[in-house]
Amino acid sequence: MRARRHPGAPGTPDAAADPMAGKTRFDDIYDLPDPRSYFRRLAPYEYEIPHHAQGVFRRTLAARRASTPPAPDGGDGFTVLDLCCSYGINAALLNHDLTLADLYAHYAGEDTAELTTSELVDVDKEFYAARRRPDAVRLVGVDTAANATAYALAVGLLDEAYAENLERVPPSHGLARAMSGVGLITVTGGIGYVTHRTFDALLDCVRLPPWVSAFVLRTVPYDRIADSLTARGLVTGCDPARTYPQRLFTSPDEQRDAVERVRALGLDPTGLEAAGRYHTRLYESRPRPVRPV
Template identity: 40%
Template sequence: MTSNSDFNEINEAKACMDNIYDQADPRPYFRELKKLGYAIPNEAKPVFQRLIDHLQQRQEGAVKLLDLGCSYGVNSAILKHDLSMSELYQHWGQKRTTDETPKENVEYHKRFFANLDGPETIEVIGLDVAENAVSFAEDIGLLDKGLTCNLEAQPVPASAEEELAAVDLVTSTGCVGYITEKSFDHLLPTITRGRQPWIANFVLRMFPFDTIEESLSRFGYVTEKYEGQTYVQRDFASTEERDQVLARLSDEGIDATGKEADGELLAEFYLSRPEKEAAELPIERLFAA
């Protein structure tokens, strides 16, 4: 079983981007992501769309999605406006006037996304510790609601409990490792007050999922891994990062041949659902063509 100290040790293998993750202007962050070929939102898009379509068929109204580690609302932009990472990189890479005020910057991006067509079938709540990133995503309309809190250290804020209790789908595309079972232990009592939402996590292969899976099981969830499938997170930031990650994978008994050894961080997909729903529609059938 993996402990929090284990997660901290494993995380040290990854390149740190804390200095650009929480700025008022997202452009430095996206420039760095582009350099690294950051691709996981693209990889996750068809998976999330399949889940959203299935959930939409069984209910009226929009599917309410909680995106953990939402940063500047990347997953929301891709799902709500049918965008790709390439299109987002192009948008965030535009050169703007240096004398532009923060308010003018927000208004420009707000108009851009407001003018895009998009499905009216989802509402997105974003949760992250990065206050500036969440506020920006909320201000420009990518998030219907933004929440800033550290679930590793504190419970769900009372002011957010009612809204989170109505969530249909919880997603993450890279925050497991930064968050552990502590976050899920704080989150699960709130989101399972009504119906139990589906919980969809893309997890880097070097991060064990066992402790989070155990927390989920205490709330009646069955977790399935989409066996045989891997998803590109991004390129390695340096030779040092590559060597450290490969060493960590080896320590975990995971063969990186033909995978991370070829130069990219890879994730796997875990879907957690109530036991009855998982039994009625196993993950292989859910994603069958």
Template identity: 60%
Template structure:
């Protein structure tokens, strides 16, 4: 079902419980907290690192996409799909690293702060580190507390919780799509399908590029086909993979090894060694 849109709002939420779907662990509870401290404490032992690998890739893509609109009014916005607490937005537009964020949000000194006090400190923290080449970033995620926090501390310029797997964009997201020039994704390929990308591209009014990091346990081909139907050509350097995180247990490892083999990948030295790995897909206008 589609949850409410979050547009210029702030607030808090409740936690849930983790589970396992198809052999891959889910971490639903870390996205329904009012701030990102639980997210980073839970993922730190698993060495979740894909946003670190995406940082230079997304910065380059955002700069190249902005150059395409040089001379036009308004810079094209980045829409980060499955944005959670705005991690990719933080790394894209600020002089910080993922290690900085782990250190900040797992720091014992910050565990006793109220969410309001943490948000106050975060607004100042990010404002001081804002890059001169920062671009507008919109966030899309069904986890309302997470996107609200990212919006409140200034990481996102707009945020939406439309579930495009279940229905079309609402009025606010439809309006925002007029400004989107780049869609980014890290890890959400396990949860969003071609339906989401089709809904976004159907509403686009500028040329849209897509830069996506997708786990090797997931087939991205349906999305590639949907993007091709909208005139986008997808490229992939299959020789390079990007570690995402350590497995939670042996069951996850077995699931991943079996899944990547089924998709024609070799898990040796990657999934067999204890980590999920992603591939990077870049989609831009052109002939497939």
């Protein structure tokens, strides 16, 4: 598959303004009625970041729960918001006894290949219900892809879904209301497509900011988002020595673009992008510790 190039590639005037300019776009699979084409298309490129995020998000969720006073009904009293949630993949892995390999087998295998979308929705309701973890958390999804979020809602992966572009418009009344219960924001694939504007829009809806756990491509600067979170009282940490692979490059052009971009950010691509894959860093943002009086 050949990478699609478009304005903003390195060497053009808006390269710095669009850190995703040289990255292959898979727009045709992001907003379909169900996720089968998504998994089939990405399988050859070994798309894997949700696998790495699964354990991280579960540990972060456990820490967040431990820091939260019990609700009157005995629950933990908060919600996870998955930003750029797509078909609910992070929700599937967080709240169910499943692996990313299980999802590839389910959606790219023969058992579901001939089903209509309606039939697949019925199958998936049972598929996920049978694998639901007893510690499952309430989960809200936000993405611009209306079909993808509708699928995730229909099969029970999301409790609420909002197809909204927060880069351009403020949150709807429903999303603003949902934010009041959010204790953790997760994101694996959206930073660069969404910026500080999206985080500002979400955090404008809350009095106390939620924790944030974000996997960010090394080709994309995170400073402006971290600054916005700092202004809200969150401290952002990152282990610069630890990276998490995202996927193989689709072409030499895409790889060259990534290598140029990480070098421009002062990073070394040796053994990482130079070896043939996108890599991410994990940024964790939590409230600034309260100093004793």
